[in-house]
Amino acid sequence: MKPTASPCVTCPHREGGFCGSLLHVPSLSSGSAAQRGWQRFFAAKPSEQIATRNQTSADVFVLCTGWAFRFLQLPNGRRQILKFLMPGDLFSTASIFEDQFHYSAKAVTAVQISALERSEIRVRCAENPDIWDTISRSCVEESHMADELTCVLGQRSAEERIAYLFLHLMRRIEARSVVRDWRYPLPLRQQHIADAVGLTPVHVSRVLRLFRDRGICDFSENVLAVRNPAELNRIGSLG
Amino acid sequence: MKPTASPCVTCPHREGGFCGSLLHVPSLSSGSAAQRGWQRFFAAKPSEQIATRNQTSADVFVLCTGWAFRFLQLPNGRRQILKFLMPGDLFSTASIFEDQFHYSAKAVTAVQISALERSEIRVRCAENPDIWDTISRSCVEESHMADELTCVLGQRSAEERIAYLFLHLMRRIEARSVVRDWRYPLPLRQQHIADAVGLTPVHVSRVLRLFRDRGICDFSENVLAVRNPAELNRIGSLG
């Protein structure tokens, strides 16, 4: 999981730099995946569906550029966003072990996606304990996040949910890039926020206005500007 | 994960039978863990706390008998139950990889718990691909359940949440024992249900009464009696 100077095989769209990917480890990056034929690339337009529940695939997907999200669709038309995907994210760690998606995924912005053959990854995992280590750490982290989200959706108010989501996204963005002036670029519609925290877009709009009026933060024009980090943290942190 | 006729090392409290444990695989069960000194046992009384968030432990815990649950405690006194633990359940699959609990756990009934040294399990995992296979399958299953729960808490009504919980518990009980006459023993108070689905005990009581009056199911005296399985399924399934 260390950044390396070598070009990243999983995410060639970011040549020469660290793409942030879980799979960006020397033993996977050394040599050319593409040359060996166990990697392919896809692109998708904004709001295009890029994976569908129950669909089988021999590949594990990594987001290279842009934002996406994975979600579950309900019969009544509503959907629950499970996770926003940022560059370097595996669609899910579990996808390394299962050949069928248990969720759907959709692009938010234009995206580029890398598809790695699962069998090849597993062979390399068997050879190299470092990769196992990385993957198991990723499993642990994913289960922590799932448990936190459960807690937030089960126990907390609208304001707290949205504050939590913002803090969560802020942390993840900070891990990828330098943030100046407490301004975080989020390419999301209010509908996305609503689907992620289990509220209606109308109510999300009201809460955002409240945050704005109280000088806590201002989410508009695809930028989250945090004005009072302490207060946002007080509302949204899980203690 | 196949039942074996040999006594189960992880759960000696159920001698001679399959304890249901994830770790009940020949390669772990052969020989005596206790003799080799990498296993210990604990007991706890009803509603006794058996694990605490941020506590470190060199052991991985498996529930042998009784019911328990793992949960997150909030500063405001409320708690979210993440999972009900039944005999054979690992407290969490992630605990194989992390030496610190990220949740707390409490007994529901009187329980017996088996503690296996993490280091020993990991050594055996490295040797035996079957165990990896079992564990990775367990990771996948746990992430499915977490995603489903997220969906239920984020998007569904009180009735739907409780129906979902019942269906979920029914499936898990059926995997362990034969069920007669659609009667499922659940050693839970309404408070447990409330904490699991993010409602107040008062509202849980009202919904249960509704289910009773509509002839869907009757949960009382620690038994869930399902009268109209189709209807319960219609309300609580995720499609």
Add this chain to the structure above:
DNA sequence: CGGCAGTTTGATGTTACTCAATTTAAGTGG
């Protein structure tokens, strides 16, 4: 018999949803 924990019920309050109208922003083609 008294006490306790859990459940039930009623009355009332709050939060968030629904529906519908209006405003703003972002394109698009002339």
Add this chain to the structure above:
DNA sequence: CCACTTAAATTGAGTAACATCAAACTGCCG
């Protein structure tokens, strides 16, 4: 550059779902 179109965000009014508070009821156990 400006009308026209469309998607997104905002606002208000009314409503439904669930929470809160408090009292009564039940079964159980000493």
